[in-house]
Amino acid sequence: MTKAQTPEIGVGFKPEHFANIANDKPNLSFFEVHAENYMGDGGPPHAMLRALDENYDLSIHGVGLSIGSDGPLDRPHLMRLKKLVDRYQPKLVSEHLAWSSHDTERNMLFLNDLLPIPYTQRTLNRVVEHVDQIQETLGRTLLMENPSTYVAFSETEMDEISFITEMQKRTDCRLILDVNNVHISANNQKLDAYQYLDRFPLHAVGEIHLAGHATDTDDDDAPLLIDSHDRPVAPPVWDLYRYVVKKVGIRPTLIEWDNDVPDWPTLYAEAVAARETMLTQTGETSAHALA
Amino acid sequence: MRSPNFRNDQTSFARALFHPDEESPANLVDPSGAHAPKRFGVYRNNVVVSLIDNLASTFPACHSLVGEEFFRALAREYALNFPPSSPLMIYYGDEFSQFLNQFKPAQQVPFLADIADIEYKRVKSYHAADGQRFNPASIADAPQDTLDSAKLKLHPSFYWSLSRFPAYQIYARAQAGKTLEGISFDEAEITLICRPEWDVQTQSISPNNKTALTALAAGFSLSTSVEIAQKSDPEFDLQALLTQLLAIGAIERFKFKSGATK
Structure with missing residues (x-):
C-alpha cells in the first residue's frame, strides 16, 4: 500500500495572527508572505518569519517586480528579492503576470496594483526575457500567477492561455493557478471558466490560490468581479477548485485574505475547508492526512 | 511636487x-x-x-x-x-x-506634520536592523576621564523628533483615543523613538536636550557634547539625558578612545 499524500495547505501570513499561530501550531504546511513586506533590515517582520520558518515551509510571493513592464526590470529590486530568498530559502518563490512600476524620465513610479498587459508577441518576448532574468538571478524556478483582469486590449493578438502556455514553455517556469482569478477573468472577459481550466497547462501548476472577490458593475451595468481578497472564497470558486483538483491531484493550495483580515479561526476554517475538498476530490481520507 | x-x-x-x-x-x-x-x-x-x-x-x-x-x-x-x-x-x-x-x-x-514625523520614524524604527541591548556592567568600572571622552554607539532603530508643539503628548492622546483637552500647545517637546526589542517605544524629553542630542548623534564625545550644549544652556545636565536614552534602549554601548569598546 502506498503512503497517503498529505495535502499541502497554507495561508497568507498576517502579523495580527502571529500569536495565534505561535500558540496553536495549526496543522498547516506553509505560510506565504508578500516579499516586499520583508525587505526591511530587521525588527518584528523578520523575527516572525524566522519563527514561522522553524515549523512551516515558506512561500515568498512578490508583488513588486513588475514583470509585465515595457521597460527593463528594476534591478535593485530584483537584488532585494534575491537577498530575501537567499536568506530564507523558501520552498516556493512566485510573482505575477502583471506590471506595477513605470519608469518615467524623472524617476520610478510604483503603482501599487497588479496591472494588466496586452497579449501580444512583443509583450510575450518581454515577459519571457524578464522571467529568464529573474530565474537566472535567483538560481531557481519561479512560479508565475495568472492574473485577474477588468479590461481587454484592442491590440491583443492571442488569448491568455496561449500567452501563459508559451511563456511557461519558453522559460520552463512553473505556474500558480489562482482559481479565484480564473473565475473573475472568465466573468469579466465573458469566457467559460471550465474551458479555460481545460486548456490551462496544468502539468506546470506548482501552487493553487484561493481567495474572495467583490462584485461591481461594468460600463453596461453587467456584473464586474473585483479581486478584493477581503472575504471568504465564493461557492463558484470552490466548484472550480474541485474541478481542478480532480484533474491535477494534490497540489499546494493557499488561502489569501489580505483586506478586512478576519480573526485567525475564520481564516483557518477556510484552510481546513480547502484540505477537506482536496482530500475528497483526490479520494484520500482525513484519517490518512492526519496520520 | x-x-x-x-x-x-x-x-x-x-x-x-x-x-x-x-x-x-x-x-x-x-x-x-x-x-x-x-x-x-x-x-x-x-x-x-x-x-x-x-x-x-x-x-x-x-x-x-x-x-x-x-x-x-x-x-x-x-x-x-x-x-x-x-x-x-x-x-x-x-x-x-x-x-x-x-x-x-x-x-x-499646525502640529499635524510633527505627529506625522513621529509616526513615520516609528515605521522606520520598526523595520530597522536589530541592535544590541545595553549592558550596564560594561561601564561600571570605567574611570571618569575615559567616560568623558567616550562616544555613543546608538541603537540602529533609534530616531528622535523635535517639535515646537507638545507632539509626544498629542501623539499619545491620539493613540489612546483621548481628547487633547488640557494640553498647553506652546510647549516644545522632543520625542525619542526606539525599538530595543519587539515593540517600538516612544518617550518624551525636554527640548533643551536638542543640542546635546544632535552632537551625540553626530559622533561627538560626551564631554564635547556637554560643552556645546552648555554654551546655550549653562545648566544642561548630561546625566539626565543619558538616563533617558538608556531607559528607551537608544544606547547600544559607549565607545572608548583606545578603540577597545567595553
Missing part, C-alpha cells in the same frame, strides 16, 4: 491612473471591443485607494486627530502628487510630514 512625466508604451495607462479628469486610454476595451472607461475606473480606484489605505495604516494618530474624511482627503492629495517611487510600500509616506507642512488645508492643524 513631483509630477509624473511618462514616456514608453505603458505611459497612457499610468498617466490616466493619476488624472481622473482625463479619458481612459482608447486601447482599453470590454470583451465586445467597446471602449470601457468604467472598467478602467476600477484600476484608477484600486491604485488611489490602496495608497490612501497605506497612509492610513502608517499614520494612525494623524488619522484619528483629523478624522476619516479629512485624513482621506489629505492622503488622496498626497497620493496623487507624491506617488510611490519604489515597490517598498512599507516605507511609503516619507514626504507626508513635509507635505502637511506645506499644504494649506493641513495647516488648520
Whole structure:
C-alpha cells in the first residue's frame, strides 16, 4: 500500500495572527508572505518569519517586480528579492503576470496594483526575457500567477492561455493557478471558466490560490468581479477548485485574505475547508492526512 | 511636487491612473471591443485607494486627530502628487510630514506634520536592523576621564523628533483615543523613538536636550557634547539625558578612545 499524500495547505501570513499561530501550531504546511513586506533590515517582520520558518515551509510571493513592464526590470529590486530568498530559502518563490512600476524620465513610479498587459508577441518576448532574468538571478524556478483582469486590449493578438502556455514553455517556469482569478477573468472577459481550466497547462501548476472577490458593475451595468481578497472564497470558486483538483491531484493550495483580515479561526476554517475538498476530490481520507 | 512625466508604451495607462479628469486610454476595451472607461475606473480606484489605505495604516494618530474624511482627503492629495517611487510600500509616506507642512488645508492643524514625523520614524524604527541591548556592567568600572571622552554607539532603530508643539503628548492622546483637552500647545517637546526589542517605544524629553542630542548623534564625545550644549544652556545636565536614552534602549554601548569598546 502506498503512503497517503498529505495535502499541502497554507495561508497568507498576517502579523495580527502571529500569536495565534505561535500558540496553536495549526496543522498547516506553509505560510506565504508578500516579499516586499520583508525587505526591511530587521525588527518584528523578520523575527516572525524566522519563527514561522522553524515549523512551516515558506512561500515568498512578490508583488513588486513588475514583470509585465515595457521597460527593463528594476534591478535593485530584483537584488532585494534575491537577498530575501537567499536568506530564507523558501520552498516556493512566485510573482505575477502583471506590471506595477513605470519608469518615467524623472524617476520610478510604483503603482501599487497588479496591472494588466496586452497579449501580444512583443509583450510575450518581454515577459519571457524578464522571467529568464529573474530565474537566472535567483538560481531557481519561479512560479508565475495568472492574473485577474477588468479590461481587454484592442491590440491583443492571442488569448491568455496561449500567452501563459508559451511563456511557461519558453522559460520552463512553473505556474500558480489562482482559481479565484480564473473565475473573475472568465466573468469579466465573458469566457467559460471550465474551458479555460481545460486548456490551462496544468502539468506546470506548482501552487493553487484561493481567495474572495467583490462584485461591481461594468460600463453596461453587467456584473464586474473585483479581486478584493477581503472575504471568504465564493461557492463558484470552490466548484472550480474541485474541478481542478480532480484533474491535477494534490497540489499546494493557499488561502489569501489580505483586506478586512478576519480573526485567525475564520481564516483557518477556510484552510481546513480547502484540505477537506482536496482530500475528497483526490479520494484520500482525513484519517490518512492526519496520520 | 513631483509630477509624473511618462514616456514608453505603458505611459497612457499610468498617466490616466493619476488624472481622473482625463479619458481612459482608447486601447482599453470590454470583451465586445467597446471602449470601457468604467472598467478602467476600477484600476484608477484600486491604485488611489490602496495608497490612501497605506497612509492610513502608517499614520494612525494623524488619522484619528483629523478624522476619516479629512485624513482621506489629505492622503488622496498626497497620493496623487507624491506617488510611490519604489515597490517598498512599507516605507511609503516619507514626504507626508513635509507635505502637511506645506499644504494649506493641513495647516488648520499646525502640529499635524510633527505627529506625522513621529509616526513615520516609528515605521522606520520598526523595520530597522536589530541592535544590541545595553549592558550596564560594561561601564561600571570605567574611570571618569575615559567616560568623558567616550562616544555613543546608538541603537540602529533609534530616531528622535523635535517639535515646537507638545507632539509626544498629542501623539499619545491620539493613540489612546483621548481628547487633547488640557494640553498647553506652546510647549516644545522632543520625542525619542526606539525599538530595543519587539515593540517600538516612544518617550518624551525636554527640548533643551536638542543640542546635546544632535552632537551625540553626530559622533561627538560626551564631554564635547556637554560643552556645546552648555554654551546655550549653562545648566544642561548630561546625566539626565543619558538616563533617558538608556531607559528607551537608544544606547547600544559607549565607545572608548583606545578603540577597545567595553
